[in-house]
Amino acid sequence: MNESMKKLLIPVAVILVCAIILAAAGAGLAGTAAANAEKELNDMIAYLMPGGGEFEEVEYTGSDAKITNIYKGEGGYVLAMTTNGFVDEIKLLVAVDNDGVVKGYTVRDIHDTYGLGLGVQDDLFFLVGLMNSQGDLAVNSNIDAVTGATISSSAVVACVNAASKFVQEAGAAGVLTGTADGFMGPITVSVTMDGDTITAVEVVSNSETPEIAGGALEQIPAAIVAANSADVDIVAGATYTSNGIINAVKNALESAGGAGGALTGTADGFMGPITVSVTMDGDTIAAVEVVSNSETPEIAGNALEQIPAAIVAANSADVDIVAGATYTSNGIINAVKNALSGGSSEPEPEPTPEPTQAPQTAAEAYQGFGLSNTVRMGPGSDDTGTPVYSINQVFANVVFDGDGKILAIYVDQLEYATPNYDGASMPHFSGWPGQGGYNNDSNHDAVVDGTTPDTEEQFTEEVAGWLTKRDRGEDYVMGTGTWHEQMDAFQRLFIGMTVDEVEEWFAKYCSDANGRPLTENSSGEGDAEKYAALTDDEKAMLADVTSSATMSLNDSHGDILSAIRKAYENRVPLGAMSATGMGLGLSSTVRMGPGSDDTGTPVYSINQVFANTLFDSEGRIVAIYVDQLEYATPNYDGASMPHFSGWPGQGGYNNDSNHDAVVDGTTPDTEEQFTEEVAGWITKRDRGDDYIMGTGTWHEQMDAFQELFVGMTVDEVEEWFAKYCSDANGRPLKESSSGEGDAEKYAALTDDEKAMLADVTSSATMSLNDSHGDILSAIRASFDNMVTVDLTLG
Amino acid sequence: MKAVTYKLNTVLAGVVGLICLVLMLVRTFMPQAILPLADIPNLAAVCAAALVIDCYLEWKRVPKRDWVLTAVLSVLTFWLLPWAAGVTSGIGEALRLGVIAGALFTIMAFLFNAIQDRMVSGKFCLLAPVCVGLGMYLACQCFAGILL
Numbered sequence: 001m002n003e004s005m006k007k008l009l010i011p012v013a014v015i016l017v018c019a020i021i022l023a024a025a026g027a028g029l030a031g032t033a034a035a036n037a038e039k040e041l042n043d044m045i046a047y048l049m050p051g052g053g054e055f056e057e058v059e060y061t062g063s064d065a066k067i068t069n070i071y072k073g074e075g076g077y078v079l080a081m082t083t084n085g086f087v088d089e090i091k092l093l094v095a096v097d098n099d100g101v102v103k104g105y106t107v108r109d110i111h112d113t114y115g116l117g118l119g120v121q122d123d124l125f126f127l128v129g130l131m132n133s134q135g136d137l138a139v140n141s142n143i144d145a146v147t148g149a150t151i152s153s154s155a156v157v158a159c160v161n162a163a164s165k166f167v168q169e170a171g172a173a174g175v176l177t178g179t180a181d182g183f184m185g186p187i188t189v190s191v192t193m194d195g196d197t198i199t200a201v202e203v204v205s206n207s208e209t210p211e212i213a214g215g216a217l218e219q220i221p222a223a224i225v226a227a228n229s230a231d232v233d234i235v236a237g238a239t240y241t242s243n244g245i246i247n248a249v250k251n252a253l254e255s256a257g258g259a260g261g262a263l264t265g266t267a268d269g270f271m272g273p274i275t276v277s278v279t280m281d282g283d284t285i286a287a288v289e290v291v292s293n294s295e296t297p298e299i300a301g302n303a304l305e306q307i308p309a310a311i312v313a314a315n316s317a318d319v320d321i322v323a324g325a326t327y328t329s330n331g332i333i334n335a336v337k338n339a340l341s342g343g344s345s346e347p348e349p350e351p352t353p354e355p356t357q358a359p360q361t362a363a364e365a366y367q368g369f370g371l372s373n374t375v376r377m378g379p380g381s382d383d384t385g386t387p388v389y390s391i392n393q394v395f396a397n398v399v400f401d402g403d404g405k406i407l408a409i410y411v412d413q414l415e416y417a418t419p420n421y422d423g424a425s426m427p428h429f430s431g432w433p434g435q436g437g438y439n440n441d442s443n444h445d446a447v448v449d450g451t452t453p454d455t456e457e458q459f460t461e462e463v464a465g466w467l468t469k470r471d472r473g474e475d476y477v478m479g480t481g482t483w484h485e486q487m488d489a490f491q492r493l494f495i496g497m498t499v500d501e502v503e504e505w506f507a508k509y510c511s512d513a514n515g516r517p518l519t520e521n522s523s524g525e526g527d528a529e530k531y532a533a534l535t536d537d538e539k540a541m542l543a544d545v546t547s548s549a550t551m552s553l554n555d556s557h558g559d560i561l562s563a564i565r566k567a568y569e570n571r572v573p574l575g576a577m578s579a580t581g582m583g584l585g586l587s588s589t590v591r592m593g594p595g596s597d598d599t600g601t602p603v604y605s606i607n608q609v610f611a612n613t614l615f616d617s618e619g620r621i622v623a624i625y626v627d628q629l630e631y632a633t634p635n636y637d638g639a640s641m642p643h644f645s646g647w648p649g650q651g652g653y654n655n656d657s658n659h660d661a662v663v664d665g666t667t668p669d670t671e672e673q674f675t676e677e678v679a680g681w682i683t684k685r686d687r688g689d690d691y692i693m694g695t696g697t698w699h700e701q702m703d704a705f706q707e708l709f710v711g712m713t714v715d716e717v718e719e720w721f722a723k724y725c726s727d728a729n730g731r732p733l734k735e736s737s738s739g740e741g742d743a744e745k746y747a748a749l750t751d752d753e754k755a756m757l758a759d760v761t762s763s764a765t766m767s768l769n770d771s772h773g774d775i776l777s778a779i780r781a782s783f784d785n786m787v788t789v790d791l792t793l794g
Numbered sequence: 795m796k797a798v799t800y801k802l803n804t805v806l807a808g809v810v811g812l813i814c815l816v817l818m819l820v821r822t823f824m825p826q827a828i829l830p831l832a833d834i835p836n837l838a839a840v841c842a843a844a845l846v847i848d849c850y851l852e853w854k855r856v857p858k859r860d861w862v863l864t865a866v867l868s869v870l871t872f873w874l875l876p877w878a879a880g881v882t883s884g885i886g887e888a889l890r891l892g893v894i895a896g897a898l899f900t901i902m903a904f905l906f907n908a909i910q911d912r913m914v915s916g917k918f919c920l921l922a923p924v925c926v927g928l929g930m931y932l933a934c935q936c937f938a939g940i941l942l
Contacts, residue, residue, distance in 0.1 A: 109828055
């Protein structure tokens with residue numbers, strides 16, 4: 001062996017020896033490490049929830065990937081959670097009491113930046129903000145992110161919210177725990193109830209000998225579920241284990257329904273389910289607490305306060321309702337009845353919903369639709385430095401009286417962003433096909449994990465998947481409730497105001513810095529002075545508003561005010577009618593083409609149809625106002641077509657600025673271009689007489705269809721389309737229709753039907769559902785989104 | 795003609811082994827402690843420490859190295875030792891760490907070696923290896939968050 005080889009053997013030997021020593025040390029210390037880790041975890045759990053009793057780990061069967069382990073005690077739960085912070089995973093423990101209130105929090109593992117992300121483990125204001133929350137936190141709304149650590153703060157807040165919601169749902173689902181002695185020690189079971197039905201029994205922990213007790217551990221829980229009772233036969237040869245399981249189940253059931261136990265019941269209120277906790281002392285109702293509800297505080301506040309107290313005072317759920325909050329009162333009463341009967345009482349028949357907006361009468365009325373399109377730069381950039389952008393479209397369906405006062409209003413909004421936006425449920429758009437796709441954060445962990453496919457399929461799927469903020473429902477949580485709850489509160493506020501008054505209200509009572517309603521704590525520039533100048537009555541009014549609506553009416557997230565203003569400007573007169581429902585439906589579809597420009601680059605467009613409808617009590621359309629926005633790549637050579645060149649940074653798009661079918665350059669790839677293009681988007685009605693079709697203009701054709709649809713239900717509109725329109729192109733049939741099967745379809749019609757069609761096609765020949773837009777789906781969506789109103793007009 | 799030396803890899807194995815042992819003990823007896831991440835900056839600190847120690851051991855000499863074997867041995871070091879200590883969980887993760895850290899170490903060693911004769915000359919030469927090691931560690935901060 002030469003000298004060089006000998007020298008080489010030395011480091012090899014050192015590496016191997018070190019590895020052996022480390023492996024041996026690891027094996028030797030494994031037991032100690034496990035014991036110390038368990039002790040430390042128990043100490044930490046006890047510290048986070050003092051007085052929480054003895055904790056035991058229970059199996060988590062849900063789908064929230066953030067929850068890794070659950071430890072249940074008498075006083076509540078401690079959840080071990082893992083989430084993705086800015087640098088790496090953050091592991092934490094969250095303690096939540098049985099009411100879903102967050103009582104403790106600690107970070108177990110984090111690798112964020114010193115002075116920035118690490119603040120989520122020790123920033124005093126952040127930690128204080130987390131405490132006593134109930135799944136209702138929203139970063140930079142009701143809790144400030146740690147400075148310079150928005151991503152990690154958001155991740156932690158999402159965990160804390162998820163922990164609280166888990167406990168609230170566990171309570172509502174009726175998961176009970178009981179313990180009793182087996183042969184070798186205590187047996188703990190988890191019993192899942194659905195009303196008064198035992199749906200699952202699980203032995204959570206035991207010390208029994210598997211060879212002896214295995215049969216009982218397997219058979220007894222199944223027998224209890226099958227019998228829906230703890231009174232089942234024991235397994236021969238495992239008497240003590242069988243009785244241990246049976247007694248543990250009884251213990252669990254007694255802890256829920258026995259003396260001093262807390263019962264849980266749920267029933268529908270006006271805005272959603274109401275869950276109550278009823279504490280019994282023998283046969284006496286000792287306490288009733290509303291654990292969760294979605295009611296509007298201004299309307300339901302008295303009922304939420306007075307009904308539980310009245311039930312305790314009467315020791316009965318048969319108490320008088322609170323005037324003005326009938327549905328909330330009945331919801332609480334039925335929830336208590338549900339709890340007292342072990343969750344078994346049949347729910348009350350679903351009542352006809354009360355109008356969500358106060359009844360209105362007007363001799364003269366108008367309906368208008370307004371759309372505002374704005375851009376948002378950010379928030380910030382992704383982890384590769386690529387900016388995040390989004391487009392916000394606010395659309396408002398508003399009914400005005402002759403004086404311009406709002407009688408009914410329905411506002412919704414669509415925001416779609418670049419796919420590197422890391423918020424969940426955000427609709428995405430990757431730019432036009434051929435622009436290279438966009439950075440994608442598919443798992444919303446603030447880390448880009450690829451680029452979206454640069455295909456027409458991706459384009460089609462993304463646009464088809466766009467959901468409005470109302471569609472996003474409970475996923476769109478804000479500081480105070482969800483987006484739709486906040487918007488509902490604003491809508492109620494605006495009833496009876498003119499548009500000028502709405503704008504004056506905004507100017508007087510909202511922050512000049514961020515457009516949000518002022519509060520005592522508003523910290524924008526000049527907010528404190530503006531708030532201080534208000535009278536006590538005005539401050540009280542604002543406190544009332546901000547108890548349910550805190551979002552801005554005009555900021556980078558959308559310009560709601562402009563949409564309402566445009567609705568007023570676009571208003572058209574309504575005839576005499578009674579309306580009990582109001583809806584606004586949006587359909588978004590893509591169009592490939594027409595063709596390509598002279599350089600061979602394809603033309604694309606996006607079509608958004610907005611259907612604004614009023615329905616009567618039978619679901620018949622009593623008024624309808626449809627408008628449409630189409631925006632295309634700038635190489636589309638038609639005049640007056642709104643353009644979109646893709647997101648800044650995607651290189652712009654071929655531009656045919658003088659509409660001569662010859663590309664004469666590329667649009668600027670700047671944020672200014674982006675802003676100007678979106679701000680310039682006008683609807684097909686706005687394009688007015690510039691939008692000429694085969695028969696009249698687009699708005700004249702749409703008016704003719706609208707007139708046709710009044711008096712029909714949405715089903716009837718769809719049936720009309722199926723029967724009288726071409727299967728090939730969706731246009732109303734004519735004698736000369738030449739699509740496949742059109743001649744046969746037309747020939748099968750009666751003379752009266754042909755005459756009706758001739759009448760329709762004399763003014764409306766466009767398709768109701770083709771690549772130019774899906775009007776039918778928008779009308780259907782407006783029906784599906786319908787809210788109750790009470791309008792008597794004319 | 796100078797003979798090839800592998801003392802640097804011996805030193806690296808010693809440094810990495812020691813650090814792994816400390817991590818193991820901390821994890822065992824202080825389970826609440828948050829252990830540092832095996833990322834580029836932290837690995838650079840370990841590499842720099844080994845290079846500085848080796849520089850003092852080879853004081854005033856510029857050792858001749860076989861860069862291929864140096865790289866192979868450093869990959870072996872960063873692969874096996876953290877894995878044996880339980881710092882990396884699976885064999886795949888361990889190998890990935892070994893390859894990336896081994897490459898990092900080889901690059902740093904090459905740079906260090908290139909200026910070693912200049913470092914050990916001059917008035918304050920005794921401080922130079924430490925300063926260069928610190929500078930390399932700081933330079934690697936910009937790689938935080940990538941690769942690992």
